[in-house]
Amino acid sequence: MPELPEVQTIVDGLNQQVAGATVVGVSCDWKKMISVETENVSPNGAITLRSEKTWKKFESMVVGKKIKNVERKGKFIVFNLSENVHINAHLIVHLRMTGHFLIITPEKRKDTKNAIHEKVNQYIHFQMELSDGRIIALSDLRKFAKIAIAKKSDIDRIIIVGQDPLNKEFTLEKFRKIFKDKRGNVKQILMDQSLIAGIGNIYSSEILWEAKISPLAKIENLDDKEMKSIFNAMKKVLKLAIKMRGSSESDYRDVDGNEGGYQKIHKVYKREGKECFRKDGGIIKRIKIGQRSTFYCCKCQI
DNA sequence: TGCAGTGTTGCTTC
């Protein structure tokens, strides 16, 4: 569920609150989510940590390090860890479906009643304790989230993502170029992380409504004008969603445990059977594209 | 009550 706007909101929160902090301990009760990336492994790179020995390796690469800063790459969150001044390890996290980070202060730890979203505590499967007593916790109901520790030389092998939609250098011209030789329906192509990174099921529907393009339209049939409206809609929708601190359909929370606000202004997502906000007499339809629910207005999206 | 459906990704199958 966390797509670009949600991940960006989390990364901004982490940067504001924990950049510069030192990790003094890590714990995990679901070690399947952890991997250690080393230069010696091939071809997928990951060693799954099942033994205590490999967990110790992970621990040794994180504990005692300073969180220099936190970055977003597509839907990935990267904690840049440093010893002295040089960044020497990257903690890479993908939240998948239901993962989210929470920063738990010592006060909140004591105050169990008011602490966090009450149902969240039991889903915390990974924690990093900071020297000031705060905890960075990863809550994940479905346990799909992935955490990897990697050296700089391994990072590009793990994070393979395309253009960032909100990068100022990502122009309309580059956008057109990426799709020039691509085939297939536009919705699935917008969600292809190796082309453009960060758009998922919710925002692809929202962007295509904004652009007045059917999710079933074939990318190879779209003209320049239509490609331009998708490009503009993409930037507009994602920027506004970040401003609203993301969409909370179910589990998503920001690092302080608060819901986002964008779900309140979804134009099509989960609005099946309702009137189109364009007041064009259209009713929002729900279809399946590649096993995923897709929402669109049958009147204005052609 | 039980089973289909739920944001994502990646591996397997055809």
Next chain:
DNA sequence: CGAAGCAACACTGC
């Protein structure tokens, strides 16, 4: 080889 299906997991709602 590319597209489609399904598994990973736990909960909700019909």
